[in-house]
Amino acid sequence: xxxxxxxxxxxxxxxxxxxxxxxxxxxxxxxxxxxxxxxxxxxxxxxxxxxxxxxxxxxxxxxxxxxxxxxxxxxxxxxxxxxxxxxxxxxxxxxxxxxxxxxxxxxxxxxxxxxxxxxxxxxxxxxxxxxxxxx
Amino acid sequence: xxxxxxxxxxxxxxxxxxxxxxxxxxxxxxxxxxxxxxxxxxxxxxxxxxxxxxxxxxxxxxxxxxxxxxxxxxxxxxxxxxxxxxxxxxxxxxxxxxxxxxxxxxxxxxxxxxxxxxxxxxxxxxxxxxxxxxxxxxxxxxxxxxxxxxxxxxxxxxxxxxxxxxxxxxxxxxxxxxxxxxxxxxxxxxxxxxxxxxxxxxxxxxxxxxxxxxxxxxxxxxxxxxxxxxxxxxxxxxxx
Numbered sequence: 083x084x085x086x087x088x089x090x091x092x093x094x095x096x097x098x099x100x101x102x103x104x105x106x107x108x109x110x111x112x113x114x115x116x117x118x119x120x121x122x123x124x125x126x127x128x129x130x131x132x133x134x135x136x137x138x139x140x141x142x143x144x145x146x147x148x149x150x151x152x153x154x155x156x157x158x159x160x161x162x163x164x165x166x167x168x169x170x171x172x173x174x175x176x177x178x179x180x181x182x183x184x185x186x187x188x189x190x191x192x193x194x195x196x197x198x199x200x201x202x203x204x205x206x207x208x209x210x211x212x213x214x215x216x217x
Numbered sequence: 218x219x220x221x222x223x224x225x226x227x228x229x230x231x232x233x234x235x236x237x238x239x240x241x242x243x244x245x246x247x248x249x250x251x252x253x254x255x256x257x258x259x260x261x262x263x264x265x266x267x268x269x270x271x272x273x274x275x276x277x278x279x280x281x282x283x284x285x286x287x288x289x290x291x292x293x294x295x296x297x298x299x300x301x302x303x304x305x306x307x308x309x310x311x312x313x314x315x316x317x318x319x320x321x322x323x324x325x326x327x328x329x330x331x332x333x334x335x336x337x338x339x340x341x342x343x344x345x346x347x348x349x350x351x352x353x354x355x356x357x358x359x360x361x362x363x364x365x366x367x368x369x370x371x372x373x374x375x376x377x378x379x380x381x382x383x384x385x386x387x388x389x390x391x392x393x394x395x396x397x398x399x400x401x402x403x404x405x406x407x408x409x410x411x412x413x414x415x416x417x418x419x420x421x422x423x424x425x426x427x428x429x430x431x432x433x434x435x436x437x438x439x440x441x442x443x444x445x446x447x448x449x450x451x452x453x454x455x456x457x
Contacts, residue, residue: 126358128297200325
C-alpha cells in the first residue's frame with residue numbers, strides 16, 4: 083500500500099481518472115470478446131470480461147477503486163446504449179398495426195407473469211430461509 | 218430547402234449526425250425525466266421516439282442510422298463488464314442468497330418462455346415470430362444468441378428485447394407498488410428478470426442492493442438460457 087514513486091503515481095491516476103477506468107473496462111470487454119471467440123464460448127464477450135474482473139476483485143489482485151468510477155459512469159448511462167437497437171423498427175413497418183398490437187400484448191402479459199413469478203418465488207424463499215436458518 | 222442539398226449525404230455528416238442526434242436527444246430526455254418522473258417519459262422511451270420521428274422525417278433507414286451510431290450499442294459490452302463492481306460490492310448478500318436467486322431465475326425464465334409461447338399461439342402469430350419472442354426477457358447479446366440457436370430471427374428478437382425493456386421498467390415500478398415484497402432481493406430480481414438491463418437501471422434508481430441484485434439476476438438469466446438453448450432447440454424441433 084505504501085510504495086513510493088512512479089508506482090504510487092500510477093495507482094493514484096487509476097483511482098482518480100474516470101477516463102482511464104473506462105479504458106480498463108473496455109479493455110476487459112475486448113479481451114473477453116477475444117477469449118470467447120478463441121474458445122468458441124456461447125457467451126457474450128462482456129460476460130467473460132465481467133467474470134475476469136470479478137475474479138480479480140475477489141482474489142484481491144485488483145482494487146475496486148481502480149474501476150469503480152468508470153463502472154458507475156457506464157451503469158448510469160446504460161439506457162443510452164440500448165437506444166440504437168430500437169431503431170431497427172425503421173426496417174419493420176409491418177409492426178405498425180394489428181400485428182404490432184398483438185406482439186405488444188404478448189410482451190406485456192409475458193413480462194407481468196415473469197415479474198410476478200420471479201419476485202414471489204424469491205420473496206417467499208427469502209422469508210422461509212430467514213425464519214428457518216439462524217444467522 | 219431540403220437537407221440533402223446541404224450535403225446531408227456526405228459521409229462525414231452521416232458519421233457524425235446520428236450519434237450526435239442520439240446523444241443530444243438522450244441528454245434532453247434525461248433532463249425531462251429528472252424534472253417529471255413519469256414512466257412514459259423514461260429516456261429509454263423518449264429518446265427512440267424522437268429519433269424515430271426524425272429518421273422517418275428524413276427518410277433514413279436502419280443501415281443509415283447504424284453506419285454512424287453502431288458504436289453506441291457496442292458500449293453495452295463494457296457496461297456488462299461494469300456489473301462486476303456492484304456484484305462484488307454486494308458479494309455477502311449474494312453469497313447468502315444465491316440459491317434463492319437461482320431458483321427465481323429458473324422460475325422466471327421458464328415463465329418467460331411458456332407465457333410467450335402460449336400467448337403467441339392464442340393470438341395466432343406465425344412460428345417465426347413465436348420463436349423470436351421466446352428469449353425476449355434476456356439482455357440483448359444473450360437473447361440474440363438463444364434466438365439463433367432455437368431457430369428464431371435474432372434481429373426481431375433484439376426489437377422484442379427492447380420493447381420488453383421499455384415497458385418492463387415501467388411495469389416493474391407499478392408491480393413493486395402492488396406486490397407485498399419485503400426483501401430488496403425480490404425487488405431486484407423482479408426488475409432484473411423481467412426487464413433485463415433496463416430493469417437493472419431502474420433498480421439502481423430504487424436502491425444500491427436492488428441494483429446489484431438486478432444486474433446479477435440479468436446475467437444469471439442470460440447464462441442459464443444460453444446453456445439451456447441447445448436442449449430447448451432439440452425440444453422445439455420435436456425431439457421430445
